Amino acid sequence: MKVLVIGPGGREHAIVRSLQADPYVTEVHAAPGNAGIAQDVPVHAVDAQDPGAVVELARGLEAGLVVVGPEAPLAAGVSDALREAGFPVFGPSRAAAQLEASKAFAKEVMAEAGVPTAMARVAADTAEAADALDSFGAPYVVKDDGLAAGKGVVVTEDRAEALAHAEACFAAGGTVVVEEFLDGPEVSLFVISDGTHAVPLAPAQDFKRIFDGDEGPNTGGMGAYTPLEWLPEGFVDEVVERVALPTIREMAHRGTPFVGVLYCGLALTRRGVRVIEFNARFGDPETQPVLARLKTPLGRLLLAAATGGLDDADQLAWRPETAVGVVLASAGYPDAPRKGDVVSGLDEAAALDGVSVLHAGTAADADGRIVTAGGRVLAVVGLGPDLRAARATAYDGVARISWDGAQYRRDIAQKAAEGGIAVPDPSRGRHAADAGRPAAAPLGASQGGSADASAENETEVR
Ligand code: AMP
Ligand code: GLY
Numbered sequence: 001m002k003v004l005v006i007g008p009g010g011r012e013h014a015i016v017r018s019l020q021a022d023p024y025v026t027e028v029h030a031a032p033g034n035a036g037i038a039q040d041v042p043v044h045a046v047d048a049q050d051p052g053a054v055v056e057l058a059r060g061l062e063a064g065l066v067v068v069g070p071e072a073p074l075a076a077g078v079s080d081a082l083r084e085a086g087f088p089v090f091g092p093s094r095a096a097a098q099l100e101a102s103k104a105f106a107k108e109v110m111a112e113a114g115v116p117t118a119m120a121r122v123a124a125d126t127a128e129a130a131d132a133l134d135s136f137g138a139p140y141v142v143k144d145d146g147l148a149a150g151k152g153v154v155v156t157e158d159r160a161e162a163l164a165h166a167e168a169c170f171a172a173g174g175t176v177v178v179e180e181f182l183d184g185p186e187v188s189l190f191v192i193s194d195g196t197h198a199v200p201l202a203p204a205q206d207f208k209r210i211f212d213g214d215e216g217p218n219t220g221g222m223g224a225y226t227p228l229e230w231l232p233e234g235f236v237d238e239v240v241e242r243v244a245l246p247t248i249r250e251m252a253h254r255g256t257p258f259v260g261v262l263y264c265g266l267a268l269t270r271r272g273v274r275v276i277e278f279n280a281r282f283g284d285p286e287t288q289p290v291l292a293r294l295k296t297p298l299g300r301l302l303l304a305a306a307t308g309g310l311d312d313a314d315q316l317a318w319r320p321e322t323a324v325g326v327v328l329a330s331a332g333y334p335d336a337p338r339k340g341d342v343v344s345g346l347d348e349a350a351a352l353d354g355v356s357v358l359h360a361g362t363a364a365d366a367d368g369r370i371v372t373a374g375g376r377v378l379a380v381v382g383l384g385p386d387l388r389a390a391r392a393t394a395y396d397g398v399a400r401i402s403w404d405g406a407q408y409r410r411d412i413a414q415k416a417a418e419g420g421i422a423v424p425d426p427s428r429g430r431h432a433a434d435a436g437r438p439a440a441a442p443l444g445a446s447q448g449g450s451a452d453a454s455a456e457n458e459t460e461v462r
Contacts, residue, residue, distance in 0.1 A: 036359020
């Protein structure tokens with residue numbers, strides 16, 4: 001099978017690497033890719049958001065599967081055009097991708113499907129926003145309703161700042177969603193669907209803020225690790241049953257089946273699990289460590305999803321190691337990323353045992369040197385027998401790489417490695433993390449116990 005991967009980022013580089021490792025996949029191509037992807041597979045300078053151009057490329061390559069990575073081509077209807085032209089596509093239609101492209105739409109689907117999420121109100125002007133802010137109280141959460149690459153959300157104690165963000169969104173012609181604040185650790189769970197069935201990947205945790213200690217503005221994500229040893233037993237099953245499957249059924253019921261990855265962004269609150277957001281694609285950078293552990297051949301899995309061939313009982317196989325991914329970003333990210341800084345040390349980092357270097361915003365200059373070409377430039381993934389070892393390996397790789405103004409967080413997965421993450425467990429009135437249970441519970445397998453967590457978990461969308 002020949003596979004075409006659409007997108008320019010680190011997520012796509014990780015997908016390309018995993019596809020190359022699948023014996024069923026004969027050839028991998030990417031468009032537009034980046035300088036790192038171009039070192040691994042042929043890349044094609046096609047606009048990923050131009051449905052006609054992508055179809056033409058897929059025809060020319062006689063692709064047996066097209067994997068659409070980022071949200072923008074999904075929202076532009078690239079999957080629809082490919083499907084109409086007869087290609088198996090991994091990635092939802094434009095209509096189904098609304099689960100990510102419109103936060104208000106996602107809230108409506110969750111309400112209909114009975115999926116637990118934060119209480120929220122849509123506001124279209126300053127008075128409505130102010131009213132919603134006061135009804136929920138501080139900390140305030142204001143989200144741009146449209147696509148904003150993870151940067152459209154402001155969470156703040158400062159009412160004036162919250163209102164200013166809403167007003168900026170209105171000035172740009174948009175609406176906002178004002179939400180109740182969810183506290184508790186966050187988890188990203190990717191669920192693969194063929195429109196009917198749900199197959200979960202291993203849960204990961206992402207680090208959204210730019211600076212150590214979760215300080216500074218939100219970014220697309222500065223690092224991630226997997227698996228999450230501190231999760232309660234049965235967590236993955238619970239999310240599949242209470243979040244993913246009801247959403248997938250609701251989308252099918254609406255005549256817009258969801259085929260691709262339903263990215264469930266979750267908060268583990270005192271009152272149980274809540275959806276923070278849905279995305280309609282693999283997360284970036286979570287995909288880099290998640291796929292580093294996946295043993296199941298990726299091409300076959302994504303083809304099964306694209307062609308309606310999944311089963312709810314499908315179990316994926318995982319390497320026993322832990323994976324930690326650290327993002328290196330350019331000077332000025334997230335506000336004004338600087339381009340053109342020369343990157344050094346890539347080969348030394350990649351030569352280390354257990355390290356892989358995945359490119360995102362990179363380009364080759366006229367002399368063939370790798371230079372920064374975007375906000376998030378690279379992800380360095382380290383694999384190790386446990387979190388401490390995987391962190392040490394990843395940061396060993398990071399230490400070899402440099403450019404002028406490079407930024408990265410020093411504390412990716414640190415709290416978890418030090419045993420510092422506690423999950424409020426509403427059904428048992430104690431912290432699940434205190435149970436000291438072994439980490440290697442089979443993911444996605446029925447683990448019994450807490451799946452029926454709590455009667456308090458009623459949907460709260462209003
Ligand atoms: P989103 O784009 O919806 O994923 O939001 C980006 C980030 O903002 C999330 O990963 C959270 O860290 C934070 N966030 C979003 N919604 C909430 C909420 N209701 N309560 C607390 N934090 C939130
Ligand atoms: N890492 C967050 C996202 O992909 O949206």
